[in-house]
Amino acid sequence: MEICKSVKVVRAELYFLPVDLRVPLKFGDQILSSVKCARVRVEIESSDGMRAEGWGETPLSAAWVWPSSIEYHIREKRLIEVCKLIAASYIESDLEGHPFDIGYQFIGNHLGDVISSHNKCHEDEEALPYLGALVAFSAFDLAVYDAYAKMNDCRVFEVFNENFLNFDLSKAFDDERFSGKVISDYLEPPKSKLPVWHLVGGLDPLDNEELIGNEPNDGYPNVLSDWIRTDGLKCLKVKLKGTDWDWDFARMLKVFSIANNEGVDFYSTDFNCTVMDPEYVNSILDALKKEASDSYEKLLYVEQPFPYELDKYMIDVTSVAERKSIYLDESAHDWTYVKLGKSLGWNGVALKTCKTLTGAMLSLSWAKENGLKLMVQDLTNPMLAQIPHVLLAANAGTIMGVESNAMQFYPEASLPEAKVHPGIYKRTDGNLDLSTLGNSGFGYKINEINRDLPDPAFVSD
Numbered sequence: 001m002e003i004c005k006s007v008k009v010v011r012a013e014l015y016f017l018p019v020d021l022r023v024p025l026k027f028g029d030q031i032l033s034s035v036k037c038a039r040v041r042v043e044i045e046s047s048d049g050m051r052a053e054g055w056g057e058t059p060l061s062a063a064w065v066w067p068s069s070i071e072y073h074i075r076e077k078r079l080i081e082v083c084k085l086i087a088a089s090y091i092e093s094d095l096e097g098h099p100f101d102i103g104y105q106f107i108g109n110h111l112g113d114v115i116s117s118h119n120k121c122h123e124d125e126e127a128l129p130y131l132g133a134l135v136a137f138s139a140f141d142l143a144v145y146d147a148y149a150k151m152n153d154c155r156v157f158e159v160f161n162e163n164f165l166n167f168d169l170s171k172a173f174d175d176e177r178f179s180g181k182v183i184s185d186y187l188e189p190p191k192s193k194l195p196v197w198h199l200v201g202g203l204d205p206l207d208n209e210e211l212i213g214n215e216p217n218d219g220y221p222n223v224l225s226d227w228i229r230t231d232g233l234k235c236l237k238v239k240l241k242g243t244d245w246d247w248d249f250a251r252m253l254k255v256f257s258i259a260n261n262e263g264v265d266f267y268s269t270d271f272n273c274t275v276m277d278p279e280y281v282n283s284i285l286d287a288l289k290k291e292a293s294d295s296y297e298k299l300l301y302v303e304q305p306f307p308y309e310l311d312k313y314m315i316d317v318t319s320v321a322e323r324k325s326i327y328l329d330e331s332a333h334d335w336t337y338v339k340l341g342k343s344l345g346w347n348g349v350a351l352k353t354c355k356t357l358t359g360a361m362l363s364l365s366w367a368k369e370n371g372l373k374l375m376v377q378d379l380t381n382p383m384l385a386q387i388p389h390v391l392l393a394a395n396a397g398t399i400m401g402v403e404s405n406a407m408q409f410y411p412e413a414s415l416p417e418a419k420v421h422p423g424i425y426k427r428t429d430g431n432l433d434l435s436t437l438g439n440s441g442f443g444y445k446i447n448e449i450n451r452d453l454p455d456p457a458f459v460s461d
Helices: 072-093 099-111 111-121 129-152 169-173 224-231 245-261 278-291 293-298 335-343 357-369 385-394 411-420
Strands: 007-027 030-044 049-058 193-198 235-239 266-270 297-304 325-328 350-351 371-374 429-433
Touching: 007 049, 007 072, 007 099, 030 072, 030 129, 030 385, 049 129, 049 266, 072 111, 072 129, 072 224, 099 111, 099 129, 099 193, 111 129, 129 357, 169 357, 193 224, 193 385, 224 245, 224 371, 235 245, 245 278, 245 293, 245 411, 266 293, 278 293, 278 297, 297 429, 325 335, 325 371, 335 357, 350 357, 357 371, 371 385, 371 429, 385 411
Parallel strands: 193 235, 235 266, 266 297, 297 325, 325 350, 350 371
Antiparallel strands: 007 030, 030 049, 193 429
């Protein structure tokens, strides 16, 4: 079969799927109880008239992408507005090429105009952050990759080699060290099983003594030890406040005590981007090493403790990195921020499909070439959003598997998808099983998933 190298997007449909959480999820000082997911269907066309459809999806988690005192529903409404603006701009841009070319050019040449247009309509209000627009665009970006790989009868992560791509990475990075190198040079053979990380949220009850009586009685666990036993968990990420040393340290010790008794092997910590001084993190790590050395040895990395605005808060994190690996997350909008982070002492980066697959591939390639470690972090991805997320981890080569917590916070949301891919939506023996995925696109098997969609919120004609 001849490779189709260049396509353009000729149609886009945008849907919004509401999801309610079974228990609240805390992001910094924000508490999430519901979320809308943006689902996108695109049609692409090749130069010889071939057409294919593709799907992409992401949660519009305003609490994460837009920390603010503005009411949640207002921020979410504006993210929905931006999705619609992107849909129109995406078609009007008439971009052509490989999905990487299209995504790269849209982010570089068009996304800023969308943000400016949106903010102009809300000039008396807080400006939409770049991360919000990036997340809104990610569903479109994913959908084009899905369609393109289907058109070429292959999997998405097989289209990043020189047979498909139109240029090497030296152009994207303006760096001759990447001359002759393409994204596939930095990918690994895909894994069909992945160790999975459980999120211990700041509001989660750890044991029966912390239950307050209003927990859901829906057949799913409510306390940490039950989650560990039910799902065979071996990896835990612990959410902390970052503003209350005593609470954070006590929380870590209690989580680790429970988890060590249940045979958990690995930990990470997430200070929710609220810390301003590395000494806060260092002192907790030093105290942990002194008082619970076994747990300290199991701590694989520290997820971004410091504010989102990396270029505004130029904090040298070398002292933290000397103790434990420290991973950029919220600040890693694109590879240029990963480069800036390395100059400040960061030695790892957490990738997310919700920042676009195009951007994730660039950050992955730059990070690996420059010796940074990788992780793939969750945005509590349900439904279709879960599949590209776990596939990124399966192909990237992470420090340890993938974080996946939608089954904690809204497991019922993904029941139609779980009937087709049970191993991707249920954690078994501490792993996710990707073996049911199809061999083209992201392998959604969308025609086998019995999900009724609402009327589209936007259709380009």
